[in-house]
Amino acid sequence: MTADLDDLAGSVLAEVRRQAGPDAQATVRAEQAALALTRFADSAIHQNVADERVTVHLQLTVDGGRTATAATTRSRPGALADLVAATLAAARLRPRDPDWPGLGTPAPPTSAGSFDPATAAASPAERAAGVAAFVEAAGGLSTAGFVQTASLTTVLADTAGRHLGGATTSAIGDGIARLTGSDGVARAMSGRLADLDCAALGARAGAKARAGVDAVPVDPGVYAVVLEPAAVTDLVAGLVSGQFNGKAVVDGTSGLRLGEQQFDPAIDLVDDPLAGVGLPFDTEGTPAGRTELVRDGVPVGLTTDRRVAAALGRTSSGHGSDVGSTWGPVAGDPALSAGDGGTVDELVAGLDRGLLVSDLWYTRAVDPKRSVWTGLTRNGVWLVENGQVMAPVSTLRFTQSYLEALAPGAVTVGSVVDPQPTRLMGPMGYNRVAVPALRLAGWNVTGNAAG
Amino acid sequence: MMSTAKEIAPFGAVPAAVDGAAFDAATAAVQAALAAGARYADARVVDRRHESMTARDGDVRTLDQTASVGLGVRALVGSSWGFAALGDPAGDADARRTGARATAIAQASAAVPGPPMELVAVPAVQGGWSSECLEDPFAVPLAEKAGLLTGVTATMRAAGVAVAEALYQAWDTRTAFVSSSGARIGQHVREVGAGMHCLTMGDGETQRRSYPAFRGQYGTRGFELVREIDLPGHADRIAAECQELLTAPQCPSGDTTLILGGEQMSLQIHESVGHAIELDRILGWEAAFAGTSWLDLSQLGSLRFGSELMNITIDPTIPGALGSFGFDDEGTPAAARDAVRDGIWVGVLAGRDSAAVAGLPYAGSVRADGWARLPMVRMTNVGLEPGPHTLEEMVAATDDGVLMEHNRSWSIDDRRLNFQFGCEIGWEIKDGERGRMLKNPSYTGIGPRFWQSLDMLGGAAPGEWRAWGTPNCGKGQPGQTGHTGHGAAPARFSGVRVGVRG
Numbered sequence: 002m003t004a005d006l007d008d009l010a011g012s013v014l015a016e017v018r019r020q021a022g023p024d025a026q027a028t029v030r031a032e033q034a035a036l037a038l039t040r041f042a043d044s045a046i047h048q049n050v051a052d053e054r055v056t057v058h059l060q061l062t063v064d065g066g067r068t069a070t071a072a073t074t075r076s077r078p079g080a081l082a083d084l085v086a087a088t089l090a091a092a093r094l095r096p097r098d099p100d101w102p103g104l105g106t107p108a109p110p111t112s113a114g115s116f117d118p119a120t121a122a123a124s125p126a127e128r129a130a131g132v133a134a135f136v137e138a139a140g141g142l143s144t145a146g147f148v149q150t151a152s153l154t155t156v157l158a159d160t161a162g163r164h165l166g167g168a169t170t171s172a173i174g175d176g177i178a179r180l181t182g183s184d185g186v187a188r189a190m191s192g193r194l195a196d197l198d199c200a201a202l203g204a205r206a207g208a209k210a211r212a213g214v215d216a217v218p219v220d221p222g223v224y225a226v227v228l229e230p231a232a233v234t235d236l237v238a239g240l241v242s243g244q245f246n247g248k249a250v251v252d253g254t255s256g257l258r259l260g261e262q263q264f265d266p267a268i269d270l271v272d273d274p275l276a277g278v279g280l281p282f283d284t285e286g287t288p289a290g291r292t293e294l295v296r297d298g299v300p301v302g303l304t305t306d307r308r309v310a311a312a313l314g315r316t317s318s319g320h321g322s323d324v325g326s327t328w329g330p331v332a333g334d335p336a337l338s339a340g341d342g343g344t345v346d347e348l349v350a351g352l353d354r355g356l357l358v359s360d361l362w363y364t365r366a367v368d369p370k371r372s373v374w375t376g377l378t379r380n381g382v383w384l385v386e387n388g389q390v391m392a393p394v395s396t397l398r399f400t401q402s403y404l405e406a407l408a409p410g411a412v413t414v415g416s417v418v419d420p421q422p423t424r425l426m427g428p429m430g431y432n433r434v435a436v437p438a439l440r441l442a443g444w445n446v447t448g449n450a451a452g
Numbered sequence: 453m454m455s456t457a458k459e460i461a462p463f464g465a466v467p468a469a470v471d472g473a474a475f476d477a478a479t480a481a482v483q484a485a486l487a488a489g490a491r492y493a494d495a496r497v498v499d500r501r502h503e504s505m506t507a508r509d510g511d512v513r514t515l516d517q518t519a520s521v522g523l524g525v526r527a528l529v530g531s532s533w534g535f536a537a538l539g540d541p542a543g544d545a546d547a548r549r550t551g552a553r554a555t556a557i558a559q560a561s562a563a564v565p566g567p568p569m570e571l572v573a574v575p576a577v578q579g580g581w582s583s584e585c586l587e588d589p590f591a592v593p594l595a596e597k598a599g600l601l602t603g604v605t606a607t608m609r610a611a612g613v614a615v616a617e618a619l620y621q622a623w624d625t626r627t628a629f630v631s632s633s634g635a636r637i638g639q640h641v642r643e644v645g646a647g648m649h650c651l652t653m654g655d656g657e658t659q660r661r662s663y664p665a666f667r668g669q670y671g672t673r674g675f676e677l678v679r680e681i682d683l684p685g686h687a688d689r690i691a692a693e694c695q696e697l698l699t700a701p702q703c704p705s706g707d708t709t710l711i712l713g714g715e716q717m718s719l720q721i722h723e724s725v726g727h728a729i730e731l732d733r734i735l736g737w738e739a740a741f742a743g744t745s746w747l748d749l750s751q752l753g754s755l756r757f758g759s760e761l762m763n764i765t766i767d768p769t770i771p772g773a774l775g776s777f778g779f780d781d782e783g784t785p786a787a788a789r790d791a792v793r794d795g796i797w798v799g800v801l802a803g804r805d806s807a808a809v810a811g812l813p814y815a816g817s818v819r820a821d822g823w824a825r826l827p828m829v830r831m832t833n834v835g836l837e838p839g840p841h842t843l844e845e846m847v848a849a850t851d852d853g854v855l856m857e858h859n860r861s862w863s864i865d866d867r868r869l870n871f872q873f874g875c876e877i878g879w880e881i882k883d884g885e886r887g888r889m890l891k892n893p894s895y896t897g898i899g900p901r902f903w904q905s906l907d908m909l910g911g912a913a914p915g916e917w918r919a920w921g922t923p924n925c926g927k928g929q930p931g932q933t934g935h936t937g938h939g940a941a942p943a944r945f946s947g948v949r950v951g952v953r954g
């Protein structure tokens with residue numbers, strides 16, 4: 002397929018040169034994407050989908066700053082000439098952008114990506130087998146969730162001479178088990194379907210659901226918490242999208258203090274697409290590599306694309322994306338390093354009084370600068386006293402600064418990293434976030450099921 | 453009491469904009485799905501064009517045009533569904549392969565089957581529908597659109613804000629739908645929207661003001677919508693308000709009388725009513741992701757959702773509203789029905805399969821985000837009918853309260869009960885008069901308790917009620933973005949907790 006995509010990208014570039022002349026600057030991306038997702042509810046598969054497409058993306062600049070972008074799923078020869086003609090017409094009509102950062106200098110990709118042929122070729126029967134294993138392992142509880150496999154192959158070529166190819170795959174198992182008002186969750190994400198143990202996920206979700214029956218409310222207030230990896234994922238997603246995002250720094254909405262001891266020294270955060278499920282280059286052709294964001298609790302890095310990097314006097318970190326102009330350049334494969342806090346049980350054992358939280362839900366930024374988010378707990382909360390789980394607690398609302406939750410002295414980092422799926426606008430629908438559990442000194446609970 | 457259809461929208465012939473070859477591909481796919489063993493199949497060939505432009509601080513920042521063309525096929529084997537989609541099918545063979553693949557996926561689904569299920573019947577319509585479009589947005593010169601957006605952002609910047617952004621978007625969607633029950637339906641829908649916002653930076657804080665809503669107002673209309681909202685006429689005002697917010701006092705914390713503006717009301721309806729009445733959520737089909745609903749089907753027709761002033765309709769026939777269509781994406785003709793009447797819950801958003809499982813006789817609210825996604829239960833236009841009061845009367849009748857407008861943040865639990873919303877701007881209400889501006893207004897509550905405290909509802913003054921459009925409703929796995937409409941007017945609620953802070 003890569004050869005077909007090479008030809009496609011090459012013919013679009015040739016068409017650009019023919020129609021727009023040698024001074025036009027263009028980046029072409031030819032992508033082949035396939036996504037298959039098997040969904041279940043009430044322990045039955047109720048939605049089961051697969052789609053495949055080739056998309057051509059074109060960014061075309063004339064007069065050193067009149068830029069238009071276009072994308073089409075029509076990739077036959079006549080359609081490509083039309084694509085270039087329409088994009089060229091749009092570019093010529095729009096005003097010149099004084100901040101157009103230009104195309105970068107070609108650099109070799111850091112790898113070919115992390116493509117697993119078996120995952121790309123996974124059948125509906127294999128996904129259904131994953132679902133069946135989850136349902137079976139939940140031991141008779143009602144279950145719901147999904148198994149997804151996806152693949153993405155991309156060729157990027159530009160008028161500066163870049164010609165890159167890469168491919169990646171991903172697989173997700175994600176589900177809940179339900180028992181009389183109590184839900185328990187288990188999730189996993191990898192580049193390879195073979196890495197998923199859906200039976201283990203179903204067993205874990207079932208055990209959590211059984212432990213959550215007859216939940217009672219607790220009063221609002223500040224609680225010490227142990228956040229399980231699913232909940233920590235939301236914290237990391239909030240920080241990488243709102244704080245380490247270079248556009249947020251340019252806009253003044255990030256509250257990050259680079260170079261200062263803003264976080265607990267136990268916090269080390271990187272973005273590492275080569276260890277995750279990302280492509281080896283971004284949509285601007287910048288090689289993707291490991292970006293250090295927090296070292297020993299000190300913010301040391303930002304994610305940037307070419308425009309944001311230029312505004313900050315930096316070089317691009319390789320985080321360009323199709324939605325970057327709106328949402329900014331965001332880490333796609335964030336990873337929080339393991340600490341010395343041990344397992345979730347060991348973190349709980351160190352809690353005098355507080356809450357064990359499985360998952361967070363519907364979190365929205367209330368105050369971007371302080372990274373204050375409000376949201377709810379989901380899929381289980383438990384009251385902990387003297388290091389022991391005492392009782393399940395019903396859904397709680399929190400309103401909490403994620404920056405301040407990780408302040409110096411407030412954090413114990415668990416020892417087991419558990420990669421979770423979350424949505425950071427990655428090209429395959431989900432991003433992989435590798436996180437351990439955390440114990441935090443304070444979490445502001447602002448409401449319960451009673452309001 | 454049961455929700456009954458009030459009015460079925462008139463439909464006509466297949467619009468000329470829908471290509472005849474699209475019906476050929478859809479028909480071939482349906483035939484192949486049946487030949488492979490499906491007992492029902494339907495197929496959509498969707499050709500969707502999208503254009504968006506953004507400006508920032510006086511310059512055009514992005515101009516993006518996309519064309520997404522493809523085929524999506526649904527096949528039913530026993531009680532199990534399969535869905536397969538292919539971008540830009542090259543001909544009959546591609547269409548047939550995709551139809552057969554949908555059936556093969558349905559057969560795999562049958563490895564973990566649900567209970568037996570028959571689809572709710574729909575008429576096998578052969579016809580079509582087009583939305584009204586007075587001025588084709590794609591025919592408006594790009595230079596004119598750019599001039600509008602750069603002009604308002606330059607105005608806001610000149611007024612002293614830190615960041616000024618504006619955007620415009622348009623969609624042109626042509627759908628050919630064919631089902632094995634004999635339906636053959638063409639639709640041509642054009643949608644457009646625009647908006648602007650600005651940011652100011654204070655000491656450790658950011659304030660935002662937007663117009664007419666953050667990320668814009670949208671409808672199934674032409675460029676006339678953009679002209680009517682008159683962005684240039686509001687740029688100076690929102691820039692001034694955004695600066696004033698920096699020195700405004702904080703919204704106080706406590707229980708008080710709350711008046712919400714129409715734009716915030718549209719989101720309140722969307723989140724706490726629209727999602728709660730989705731039948732797939734009520735049945736548990738979204739339990740692992742979007743969530744469930746606090747509503748229990750055994751109480752349909754008797755449950756008190758809100759006060760007597762609360763009348764919510766499900767109405768895809770409202771001309772120009774963003775959630776309007778002639779047919780949903782499984783071929784059910786558009787019809788208006790009640791969701792809440794005089795405060796009692798009476799209707800749901802349903803599809804042919806979910807209605808059958810629930811024992812309800814109607815579908816009509818199933819929609820897909822393009823050719824590559826499975827049709828699922830979605831909002832159409834879910835909105836309040838206008839009330840008997842005006843905003844002016846509500847303020848005059850309030851001794852002590854807060855007025856809030858323009859959504860800034862939203863969050864609600866997975867049963868759609870406990871919500872917390874932040875707004876861009878608030879005003880103190882004292883002794884029947886609007887007083888000083890308040891920053892960081894927020895409020896929180898529990899859905900039915902909140903709606904039962906609705907004691908005044910606007911819409912009596914001209915222009916107070918309008919159909920707001922939400923172009924970014926996320927649901928489904930793989931993710932789908934829905935376009936929904938919400939009729940809303942200012943409203944007053946008593947005893948609401950405001951000023952929640954972290």
